[in-house]
Amino acid sequence: MPSSCLQFEIFHQSGRARVGRVTTPHGAFDTPAFMPVGTNATVKAMTPEEVAETGSRILLCNAYHLFMRPGQDLVARMGGLHEFMNWRRPILTDSGGFQVYSLAPLRKIDEDGVTFRSHIDGGEYRFTPESVMKLENDLGADIIMCFDECTPYPVTREYAERSVQITSGWARRCVAAHAREDQALFGIVQGGVFPDLRERSALDLIPLDFPGYAIGGLMIGEDKDLTWRMVDSLSGLLPREKPRYLMGVGTPEDFLDAVARGVDMFDCVIPTRMARTSHLLTWGGRLTLKQAQYRDDERPVDENCPCYCCRHYSRAYLRHLFQAGEILASRLASQHNITFYQQFMGRCREEIRQGTFDAFHRQWFADHPRP
Amino acid sequence: MPSSCLQFEIFHQSGRARVGRVTTPHGAFDTPAFMPVGTNATVKAMTPEEVAETGSRILLCNAYHLFMRPGQDLVARMGGLHEFMNWRRPILTDSGGFQVYSLAPLRKIDEDGVTFRSHIDGGEYRFTPESVMKLENDLGADIIMCFDECTPYPVTREYAERSVQITSGWARRCVAAHAREDQALFGIVQGGVFPDLRERSALDLIPLDFPGYAIGGLMIGEDKDLTWRMVDSLSGLLPREKPRYLMGVGTPEDFLDAVARGVDMFDCVIPTRMARTSHLLTWGGRLTLKQAQYRDDERPVDENCPCYCCRHYSRAYLRHLFQAGEILASRLASQHNITFYQQFMGRCREEIRQGTFDAFHRQWFADHPRP
Numbered sequence: 001m002p003s004s005c006l007q008f009e010i011f012h013q014s015g016r017a018r019v020g021r022v023t024t025p026h027g028a029f030d031t032p033a034f035m036p037v038g039t040n041a042t043v044k045a046m047t048p049e050e051v052a053e054t055g056s057r058i059l060l061c062n063a064y065h066l067f068m069r070p071g072q073d074l075v076a077r078m079g080g081l082h083e084f085m086n087w088r089r090p091i092l093t094d095s096g097g098f099q100v101y102s103l104a105p106l107r108k109i110d111e112d113g114v115t116f117r118s119h120i121d122g123g124e125y126r127f128t129p130e131s132v133m134k135l136e137n138d139l140g141a142d143i144i145m146c147f148d149e150c151t152p153y154p155v156t157r158e159y160a161e162r163s164v165q166i167t168s169g170w171a172r173r174c175v176a177a178h179a180r181e182d183q184a185l186f187g188i189v190q191g192g193v194f195p196d197l198r199e200r201s202a203l204d205l206i207p208l209d210f211p212g213y214a215i216g217g218l219m220i221g222e223d224k225d226l227t228w229r230m231v232d233s234l235s236g237l238l239p240r241e242k243p244r245y246l247m248g249v250g251t252p253e254d255f256l257d258a259v260a261r262g263v264d265m266f267d268c269v270i271p272t273r274m275a276r277t278s279h280l281l282t283w284g285g286r287l288t289l290k291q292a293q294y295r296d297d298e299r300p301v302d303e304n305c306p307c308y309c310c311r312h313y314s315r316a317y318l319r320h321l322f323q324a325g326e327i328l329a330s331r332l333a334s335q336h337n338i339t340f341y342q343q344f345m346g347r348c349r350e351e352i353r354q355g356t357f358d359a360f361h362r363q364w365f366a367d368h369p370r371p
Numbered sequence: 372m373p374s375s376c377l378q379f380e381i382f383h384q385s386g387r388a389r390v391g392r393v394t395t396p397h398g399a400f401d402t403p404a405f406m407p408v409g410t411n412a413t414v415k416a417m418t419p420e421e422v423a424e425t426g427s428r429i430l431l432c433n434a435y436h437l438f439m440r441p442g443q444d445l446v447a448r449m450g451g452l453h454e455f456m457n458w459r460r461p462i463l464t465d466s467g468g469f470q471v472y473s474l475a476p477l478r479k480i481d482e483d484g485v486t487f488r489s490h491i492d493g494g495e496y497r498f499t500p501e502s503v504m505k506l507e508n509d510l511g512a513d514i515i516m517c518f519d520e521c522t523p524y525p526v527t528r529e530y531a532e533r534s535v536q537i538t539s540g541w542a543r544r545c546v547a548a549h550a551r552e553d554q555a556l557f558g559i560v561q562g563g564v565f566p567d568l569r570e571r572s573a574l575d576l577i578p579l580d581f582p583g584y585a586i587g588g589l590m591i592g593e594d595k596d597l598t599w600r601m602v603d604s605l606s607g608l609l610p611r612e613k614p615r616y617l618m619g620v621g622t623p624e625d626f627l628d629a630v631a632r633g634v635d636m637f638d639c640v641i642p643t644r645m646a647r648t649s650h651l652l653t654w655g656g657r658l659t660l661k662q663a664q665y666r667d668d669e670r671p672v673d674e675n676c677p678c679y680c681c682r683h684y685s686r687a688y689l690r691h692l693f694q695a696g697e698i699l700a701s702r703l704a705s706q707h708n709i710t711f712y713q714q715f716m717g718r719c720r721e722e723i724r725q726g727t728f729d730a731f732h733r734q735w736f737a738d739h740p741r742p
Contacts, residue, residue, distance in 0.1 A: 042692060046699070077669075
């Protein structure tokens with residue numbers, strides 16, 4: 001399998017938490033890393049320069065969405081995703097497994113692949129491991145994901161077991177079909193909320209020697225203690241020297257709990273989605289800018305934040321923009337929220353370097369009690 | 372009247388067209404000038420830095436909208452419009468006369484002022500010349516406009532005559548009520564489509580010695596030849612040494628026809644509004660990016676355009692963003708369209724300097740026939 005294009009170095013460890021660096025053909029990013037989501041080849045409301053200014057060094061795009069619109073042929077003809085969207089740093093594409101899962105009951109899964117109806121044109125399409133590898137090869141991201149069967153929740157043991165079998169078989173076919181040496185293919189562990197199935201999934205994938213491993217099918221409705229039990233069941237099993245990516249996660253609290261368990265990579269739409277509904281994230285807690293209490297508030301969203309929004313605008317102005325439905329509101333809030341996420345990740349890395357991550361983790365939950 | 376804060380110099384003249392510079396307490400702008408519209412204290416989808424990058428040196432905000440939301444008290448407490456919206460260059464506020472006119476039949480005009488229902492909260496409000504001067508003084512723009520009665524079209528001569536009388540009386544009250552020496556108050560000529568009423572309106576205002584004169588109540592449905600006849604009727608009458616502002620205009624063709632008649636200032640929502648619906652303006656004509664013909668188009672919108680959009684993105688990418696409903700589409704297109712408008716204005720100034728404006732004007736209409 002062509003995987004030499006990705007290097008992962010671990011520089012510090014504090015408990016199971018670790019600080020490292022992933023190097024790709026389009027540059028490196030420090031881990032633990034947060035990847036903003038650019039579903040349609042754009043991080044919503046932001047330019048690539050602004051995304052970089054938040055401290056982001058890798059972003060995620062959705063292969064499913066780009067397959068539907070504008071199509072992989074077009075992106076390939078335009079020189080690939082980096083060129084198309086003017087982001088010259090690392091990109092990861094997910095495989096569409098999760099999006100196809102989200103389309104239930106518009107999808108039908110068999111051993112060979114998935115037939116589904118598009119959320120855009122209502123047409124019928126089919127994904128197989130081979131077609132998805134072609135799709136991700138055409139898009140040209142630095143890190144691409146295996147096509148997996150994302151196990152729903154709640155689910156029977158029998159379903160989850162079959163899902164692991166399918167995902168393992170598809171992983172082998174993805175490895176065989178993957179055709180570009182400048183892209184690193186990551187495996188995805190499934191297994192629902194059954195620790196032994198999670199282990200079986202990991203043990204199926206490890207012999208394939210992926211350059212990185214994702215944990216999929218979590219945070220889809222199960223209790224958090226189940227989530228972390230699944231991650232725990234894998235943390236001694238997944239190869240220590242490979243990056244670990246917990247897909248679709250999450251909040252600052254989730255990052256702490258996951259980083260403490262050795263997770264290195266995250267992606268989530270929370271910061272941009274919350275931004276567009278006026279929810280601003282700060283070290284002091286969440287502000288809902290549409291509330292009347294911010295009407296006269298001359299302060300920036302966060303006095304210590306280095307982002308463009310906090311350097312130039314008052315809460316009162318931002319609230320006014322939200323009240324008036326102005327696009328600039330979404331822009332400024334997105335820049336702030338992603339900056340906050342990256343600052344939070346930077347803090348996690350620093351605490352690990354200092355050997356104080358565990359205390360930071362505990363103090364955070366003392367200040368922000370679990371619900 | 373406190374008007375010494377505004378200087379206008381004329382450097383070149385070519386026929387009646389002229390190149391000059393208006394200097395305000397927040398800096399200068401070259402004329403003929405196009406002012407992008409920032410209705411709610413934001414040029415839609417753009418940051419102030421991006422607006423400046425288009426070459427814009429003055430923008431317009433709507434006193435009516437800011438009165439309704441967020442309110443003049445708040446803006447004043449936040450240090451005025453410049454500080455509130457982070458635009459440190461010149462600003463012009465219109466008086467709300469046109470917006471109140473647009474609210475018909477929700478408004479009732481009497482000699483003293485206008486009572487109207489808000490388009491936002493449905494509440495009843497009243498504007499008088501004195502209350503509008505207080506409003507514009509509170510907002511703190513460099514150039515503020517008299518409260519006028521914008522004559523509808525079509526309209527009877529009797530209505531237009533009364534409208535001139537009201538507007539002239541209100542202008543005198545605005546001069547008396549205007550209370551800030553760092554703001555220049557412009558008068559607004561009304562008179563519908565009746566040349567003698569236009570003249571009467573101008574003759575009423577000229578003794579008030581405004582530092583600038585606007586022509587209002589045009590391009591609201593009348594034929595263009597009527598529009599230009601009205602502007603012609605004023606061009607020998609309005610003081611040559613004062614800037615002339617044709618409100619709410621227009622297209623590049625309109626600019627040429629107006630500049631040829633000695634107009635110095637313009638504002639219009641066309642470039643930003645068209646941008647948001649995928650209409651991109653270029654020297655070669657208008658592109659509607661949503662059309663399928665641009666699906667595979669690797670070229671920038673305009674190869675010679677210096678804007679951020681044209682430097683970094685293909686038509687294919689921009690079309691994709693429009694198809695996907697992404698905010699970045701509106702951003703890039705707005706930057707491009709305003710840049711085009713400013714480039715066009717720059718070209719007009721250059722042609723006037725070279726003494727070739729008349730030929731440029733004629734050539735443009737040879738290439739872009741009037742409908």
